[in-house]
Amino acid sequence: xxxxxYAPAFIGKRIAKTVPLWVLFAAVQLVDIAWGVxxxxxxEHVRIIEGFTASNSLDLYDxxxxxxxxxxxxxSLGAGLVWAALARRDKTLGGIVVGAAVFSxxxxxxxxxxxxxxxxxxxxxxxxxxxxxxxxxxxGLELTIFLGSMAIYLTGTRARGGFGRVWPFIATxxxxxxxxxxxxxxxxxxxxxxxxSAVVMYGVICAIAAGFDLTREAK
Ligand SMILES: [Zn+2]
Numbered sequence: 001x002x003x004x005x006y007a008p009a010f011i012g013k014r015i016a017k018t019v020p021l022w023v024l025f026a027a028v029q030l031v032d033i034a035w036g037v038x039x040x041x042x043x044e045h046v047r048i049i050e051g052f053t054a055s056n057s058l059d060l061y062d063x064x065x066x067x068x069x070x071x072x073x074x075x076s077l078g079a080g081l082v083w084a085a086l087a088r089r090d091k092t093l094g095g096i097v098v099g100a101a102v103f104s105x106x107x108x109x110x111x112x113x114x115x116x117x118x119x120x121x122x123x124x125x126x127x128x129x130x131x132x133x134x135x136x137x138x139x140g141l142e143l144t145i146f147l148g149s150m151a152i153y154l155t156g157t158r159a160r161g162g163f164g165r166v167w168p169f170i171a172t173x174x175x176x177x178x179x180x181x182x183x184x185x186x187x188x189x190x191x192x193x194x195x196x197s198a199v200v201m202y203g204v205i206c207a208i209a210a211g212f213d214l215t216r217e218a219k
Contacts, residue, residue, distance in 0.1 A: 001108040001109055001111065001112045001142060002142060002179055002182055002183070003142050003143070003146045003175060003176070003179040004108055004141060004142035004143075004145045004146055005028045005029055005032075005104070005105055005108055006025060006028060006146055006149070006150075006175075006205075006209075007108075007145040007146055007148070007149035008024075008028055008100070008101050008104035008108070008149070009021065009024035009025050009027065009028045009101055009149075009209070010024075010149035010150050010152060010153035011149050011152060011153075012024045012027075012097045012098075012100065012101045013153055013156075013157075014152060014153060014156045015093070015097055016090060016093050016094045016096075016097035016098075017090075017218040018087065018089045018090045018094055019083070019087070019090075019094045019097055019098060020209075020210070020213045021153075021209045021210070021212045021213050022206045022207070022209040022210040022212075022213055023083070023098065024097070024098070024101050024209075025205060025206045025208075025209035026202070026206050027079055027098050027101035027102045028101045028102070028104055028105050029105065029202050029205075030075055030079055030102045030105065031066040031067060031071075031072060031075050031102070031105050031106070032066070032105065032198065032202065033198075033199055033202050034065070034066045034075070035063055035066040035067065035195075035198075036194075036195040036196060036197075036198035036199040036202070037195060037196075037199060038063070038065060038066060038195070039063075039191055039192075039194065039195040040191065040192040040193075040194075040195030040196050040199075041192075041195075043065060044062055044063040044064070044065060044066060045061065045062035045063075045191075046058055046059065046060055046061070046062070046063070046191065046194075047059040047061060048186075048187050048189075053114060053130070053132035053133050054132060054133050054134065054135040054138075055112070055132035055133075055135050055138050055139070055183075056132065056183070057186070057187065058187070060113065060116045061116060063116070064118050064120075064121035064122065065121060067106065067109065067116070067117050067118070068117065068118035068119060068120050068121055068123065069106060069117065069118070069119050069120065069127065070119065070120035070121075071120070071121065072102075072103055072105065072106035073103065075102050075103075076099045076100070076102040076103035077099060079098050079099055079102045080095040080096060080098050080099025080100075080102070081095065081099075082098075083095045083098035083099075109128075110127055110128060110129060111129050111131050111141070112128075112129070112130075112131045112132045112138055112141075113127075113128035113129075113130070113132065114128045114130045114132065114133070115127060115128035115130070116128055139183075142179075146175075147172075150168070150172070153212075154168055154216075156218060156219055157212075157216040157217060157218055157219060158216065158217060158219050159215060159216055160214075160215055160216060160217055161215065163215045164215035164216045167211050167212060167215045167216070168212075170211075171208050171209075171211055171212065174208050175205065175208060178201065178204070178205065182201070
């Protein structure tokens, strides 16, 4: 999944108001940020096969350390504990929401991936409902949960100034633009370039989320 991953971040921000939205944006993509580094450094592997699913050409045949169920739980637990240790307020609630945000990545990937999500590294058991093979439904689902969750976030926050009123529109345009580019740009031939550019893109998206933190506050 792509843009739909941010839906749990928007919902999480309504639940744990002291966790910055950009932290939740990083949390929901934590295993994909690691995946970008891991495919660039050869720890995990991906093949580009034109038309592999109706939605993209990624054959994600080897990503046990970032996308197996057991490892997703380990990343979630680790991130939740790190947040609970670092946060000044609401340590328990913040830690639970950050951990849940990290784990939401696996659940949202489960819907769209073909069976390439292992139970644990080395396991023969694979999960994935394969919705990417139905392009209109997959894209409709991504957009619906993204826009719906942003509406839930916006109704729970208010603008600090004029910029806080326009930022949701600018951010939506930027995020949908990046989503469109991601869907239409063929992946680079060099896997290291693909991995690191994914990491850079997640950084840009976190900066867009930080724009919400700077310009809006909880009601
Ligand atoms: Zn993923």
